[in-house]
Amino acid sequence: MLFTSYVFLGFLLLLFVCYYTVPKKFQWMLLLLFSYVFYFLANPYYLIYISVTTASVYYLGLKIEEQAEKQKAYLAARKGTFGKEEKKAYKKRVRKRQTGLFLAALILNLGILAVLKYTNFMIANVNGILHAIGSGHTIAFVDLLLPMGISFYTFQAVGYLIDVYRGTIPAEKNLFRFALFVSFFPQLVQGPISRFHDLSQTLYEEHEFAWSGFSRGLQRILWGYFKKLVIADRMLIGVNEIIRNPDEYTGAYVFAGMMFYALELYADFTGGIDITIGTAQCLGIRVTENFNRPYFSKSIKEYWRRWHITMGTWFTDYIFYPISVSGPMLKISKVSRKALGDRIGKRVPVYLSSFAVWLATGIWHGASWNFIVWGLGNWAVIMISQELEPLYRRFHARFHVEDKVGFRIFQIVRTILLMSCLRTFDCYRDVPLTFRMFGTMFTAGNWNILWDGSLLSLGLQLADYLVLLAGAALIFAVSMLQRSGSVREKIAAKPYPVRFAVWYGLFLIVLLMGVYGIGYDANQFIYNQF
Amino acid sequence: MKRKRIIRTACSVLVVAFTLFMLQRLLLPKYVSDVVEGRLIAEYYAEEKDHDVIFIGDCEVYENFSPKILWEDYGINSYIRGSAQQLIWQSYYLLEDTLRYEKPKVVVFNVLAMKYDEPQNEAYNRMSLEGMKWSMAKVKAIQASMTDEEHFLDYVFPILRYHSRWSSLKAEDVEYLFTDRKVSHNGYYMRVDVKPAKDVPEGKMLADYRFGENAYQYLDKMAKLCRDNDIKLVLVKAPSLYPYWYDEWERQIEDYAKQNGLLYINFLELKEETGLDYDSDTYDGGLHLNLSGAEKITAYLGQALQDEYHLTDRRSEERLSKIWADKTAAYEQDRRKQEEETEKQ
Numbered sequence: 001m002l003f004t005s006y007v008f009l010g011f012l013l014l015l016f017v018c019y020y021t022v023p024k025k026f027q028w029m030l031l032l033l034f035s036y037v038f039y040f041l042a043n044p045y046y047l048i049y050i051s052v053t054t055a056s057v058y059y060l061g062l063k064i065e066e067q068a069e070k071q072k073a074y075l076a077a078r079k080g081t082f083g084k085e086e087k088k089a090y091k092k093r094v095r096k097r098q099t100g101l102f103l104a105a106l107i108l109n110l111g112i113l114a115v116l117k118y119t120n121f122m123i124a125n126v127n128g129i130l131h132a133i134g135s136g137h138t139i140a141f142v143d144l145l146l147p148m149g150i151s152f153y154t155f156q157a158v159g160y161l162i163d164v165y166r167g168t169i170p171a172e173k174n175l176f177r178f179a180l181f182v183s184f185f186p187q188l189v190q191g192p193i194s195r196f197h198d199l200s201q202t203l204y205e206e207h208e209f210a211w212s213g214f215s216r217g218l219q220r221i222l223w224g225y226f227k228k229l230v231i232a233d234r235m236l237i238g239v240n241e242i243i244r245n246p247d248e249y250t251g252a253y254v255f256a257g258m259m260f261y262a263l264e265l266y267a268d269f270t271g272g273i274d275i276t277i278g279t280a281q282c283l284g285i286r287v288t289e290n291f292n293r294p295y296f297s298k299s300i301k302e303y304w305r306r307w308h309i310t311m312g313t314w315f316t317d318y319i320f321y322p323i324s325v326s327g328p329m330l331k332i333s334k335v336s337r338k339a340l341g342d343r344i345g346k347r348v349p350v351y352l353s354s355f356a357v358w359l360a361t362g363i364w365h366g367a368s369w370n371f372i373v374w375g376l377g378n379w380a381v382i383m384i385s386q387e388l389e390p391l392y393r394r395f396h397a398r399f400h401v402e403d404k405v406g407f408r409i410f411q412i413v414r415t416i417l418l419m420s421c422l423r424t425f426d427c428y429r430d431v432p433l434t435f436r437m438f439g440t441m442f443t444a445g446n447w448n449i450l451w452d453g454s455l456l457s458l459g460l461q462l463a464d465y466l467v468l469l470a471g472a473a474l475i476f477a478v479s480m481l482q483r484s485g486s487v488r489e490k491i492a493a494k495p496y497p498v499r500f501a502v503w504y505g506l507f508l509i510v511l512l513m514g515v516y517g518i519g520y521d522a523n524q525f526i527y528n529q530f
Numbered sequence: 531m532k533r534k535r536i537i538r539t540a541c542s543v544l545v546v547a548f549t550l551f552m553l554q555r556l557l558l559p560k561y562v563s564d565v566v567e568g569r570l571i572a573e574y575y576a577e578e579k580d581h582d583v584i585f586i587g588d589c590e591v592y593e594n595f596s597p598k599i600l601w602e603d604y605g606i607n608s609y610i611r612g613s614a615q616q617l618i619w620q621s622y623y624l625l626e627d628t629l630r631y632e633k634p635k636v637v638v639f640n641v642l643a644m645k646y647d648e649p650q651n652e653a654y655n656r657m658s659l660e661g662m663k664w665s666m667a668k669v670k671a672i673q674a675s676m677t678d679e680e681h682f683l684d685y686v687f688p689i690l691r692y693h694s695r696w697s698s699l700k701a702e703d704v705e706y707l708f709t710d711r712k713v714s715h716n717g718y719y720m721r722v723d724v725k726p727a728k729d730v731p732e733g734k735m736l737a738d739y740r741f742g743e744n745a746y747q748y749l750d751k752m753a754k755l756c757r758d759n760d761i762k763l764v765l766v767k768a769p770s771l772y773p774y775w776y777d778e779w780e781r782q783i784e785d786y787a788k789q790n791g792l793l794y795i796n797f798l799e800l801k802e803e804t805g806l807d808y809d810s811d812t813y814d815g816g817l818h819l820n821l822s823g824a825e826k827i828t829a830y831l832g833q834a835l836q837d838e839y840h841l842t843d844r845r846s847e848e849r850l851s852k853i854w855a856d857k858t859a860a861y862e863q864d865r866r867k868q869e870e871e872t873e874k875q
Contacts, residue, residue: 006681504545511693518652
């Protein structure tokens with residue numbers, strides 16, 4: 001069920017009516033029911049996978065906590081009789097048992113994700129090697145079902161498991177409540193990747209209908225549809241034309257496609273998240289924000305703190321830090337400091353941990369080399385800018401431009417251009433082709449196509465470009481306004497005719513200028529694929 | 531405070547309803563300057579509904595039969611509820627719809643539609659269904675006709691279907707916002723130009739010549755609906771040379787007509803009797819007849835209906851004669867206009 005389908009709107013309407021009419025103590029159960037129906041309608045077999053993840057993480061999470069409780073009771077009973085060493089040895093034994101349970105859950109769930117998502121990628125690579133060594137043997141690809149949103153719900157469940165293992169949150173005792181945390185439908189498809197302690201605060205609460213909150217949710221949904229249907233799906237027509245015909249569209253077209261894709265991806269992904277957060281808000285549930293005006297970032301490092309925030313923090317908390325402080329990494333740190341000196345040696349573990357994070361980020365985005373190269377490209381740019389920090393410092397000490405508006409705009413534009421360059425791997429989805437197309441930007445010499453009307457041959461009319469231009473300007477204006485607080489609250493403070501004109505006007509824009517219905521492809525949100 | 535809120539809400543609802551209504555009117559295709567076939571179905575509702583004969587079917591009825599001849603020669607008051615690629619279930623539900631307003635003595639159905647057993651094309655669906663007034667017949671017609679890509683909601687709120695027309699609106703979209711322009715003569719779409727039928731392609735071999743179950747089911751329903759309402763159902767095959775009419779199809783229709791006691795007239799086999807000349811009586815190389823061809827085969831059909839069902843000659847009815855006098859004037863004016871335009875070319 002696509003967020004942009006009539007069925008989804010009908011589904012939401014039915015849910016909202018039921019949600020606020022059933023006794024409040026049943027609200028979370030109703031949400032679970034609707035979440036499973038949502039998933040069932042996508043494909044009944046998906047339920048098997050999400051149920052396995054839910055049941056295994058729930059059960060093993062409980063078992064891990066049970067070990068901690070047993071330990072607590074055991075030590076309390078022996079208070080004063082146990083020596084320090086005995087206590088330490090006992091704790092070690094318990095931790096070992098917990099680690100066993102933790103690893104079992106981790107291997108099972110990441111194993112399911114790896115098998116379903118990456119088997120054919122592995123087979124393709126093995127076949128490539130076999131071909132390279134002249135073997136006539138090839139392995140047949142397997143037809144595996146890839147459940148919708150598996151990367152999102154698996155990461156959400158694994159995050160919960162790690163938190164229980166670390167003892168930072170108590171394990172959820174009710175299987176069905178936990179099932180709702182894993183399957184909460186608005187975020188099932190494309191995130192955000194919520195943490196249990198964040199989402200659970202409002203997910204299971206009883207919610208009284210309040211028009212102010214409900215209307216804010218609807219407004220956020222409408223804004224999401226504007227970005228998705230008016231901007232992203234319109235821009236997609238041009239992007240597809242360019243990337244599907246690489247022989248025809250080279251040079252400046254690649255640049256245009258790159259910039260078009262920057263707008264499309266932003267509108268698509270943030271639009272989808274707006275619909276998710278807006279839906280949750282209509283239900284009285286708070287979902288973590290996933291974006292913070294990322295295109296205003298002055299560096300790629302900052303960009304990744306503001307784009308897909310929940311994924312970034314997930315990788316930082318659950319991969320970067322554990323690797324950085326792991327035993328082997330501490331050893332590497334020691335060895336590298338000894339061999340390379342303190343200044344360089346201390347940076348080696350950071351580089352290696354970051355490398356692991358960006359490799360995982362690339363792989364998480366998709367089972368193909370383009371995503372891996374894209375991930376490592378991000379890593380390389382971040383590491384290079386880190387290495388160039390002393391140079392930047394010297395530059396700023398001499399020219400004092402850091403606080404100048406012009407320089408900040410230069411930094412923002414530079415970040416957008418760098419990120420757009422990296423995303424060409426995502427566009428063409430073929431590493432050699434991406435390099436080739438990127439190269440044509442410097443050799444084709446056809447920059448005149450940007451202003452001689454050639455862009456009108458990409459399936460977009462002048463009217464479409466005007467809509468895109470106006471839409472992008474509106475998004476920019478809203479982003480500027482957001483810096484001083486919620487735009488919806490600002491609008492809410494205006495007189496009724498103004499409020500009505502703004503929201504009804506936006507509704508009409510989506511209705512009339514949205515790219516939907518017959519004549520257009522019903523496009524999935526880009527992040528549905530991950 | 532409460533009163534103020536009620537007034538505010540009521541005003542908002544009114545503004546929303548009014549703007550959406552106006553926008554929908556504006557964005558709907560007007561089918562005036564091109565693809566006029568889209569207007570045919572809706573024109574029926576403005577008629578006085580007292581017809582003796584109703585035609586249902588695809589372009590082979592609305593381009594090949596002229597109700598004016600039936601009136602002029604036999605005093606038969608008839609109307610064509612035809613539309614482009616009208617599928618048999620659409621014909622059936624259009625008949626149901628017609629019976630809500632009147633009970634004709636004879637229904638003439640063109641059998642080419644039997645070749646389709648499942649939904650075909652959204653654009654043609656729109657032309658057949660959009661003009662229908664809302665009723666259960668329309669609901670069922672939509673459900674039976676929708677292709678996989680279509681949604682029922684788009685028929686209920688056509689603005690959802692035509693929302694993107696904002697960038698291609700023409701002056702006629704404003705001109706015909708609330709007014710209509712008649713494009714047919716009792717459902718007949720007149721063409722006077724000539725393009726002789728030459729090199730008409732033979733029919734390609736088919737894997738299966740049997741008409742589909744769904745098509746038969748609707749033909750049965752049509753026959754039953756006519757029986758139940760004491761209406762004579764006449765099956766016709768218009769003399770269009772293309773799409774090709776196979777012998778195997780012909781035999782199936784002959785058998786069906788025989789088994790159900792229906793009159794069946796295949797005009798493809800009546801070239802001599804009707805005097806049809808494919809050099810001068812078609813405007814598109816044999817696919818459809820022009821006015822001259824349509825008048826010839828309508829004259830033959832009128833005689834057949836008279837012979838078979840002894841329909842009353844109503845030319846003595848003053849009120850009806852007056853209506854037809856106006857219709858005939860418009861018909862002749864259209865003919866002259868088209869002839870002048872053809873001569874100019």
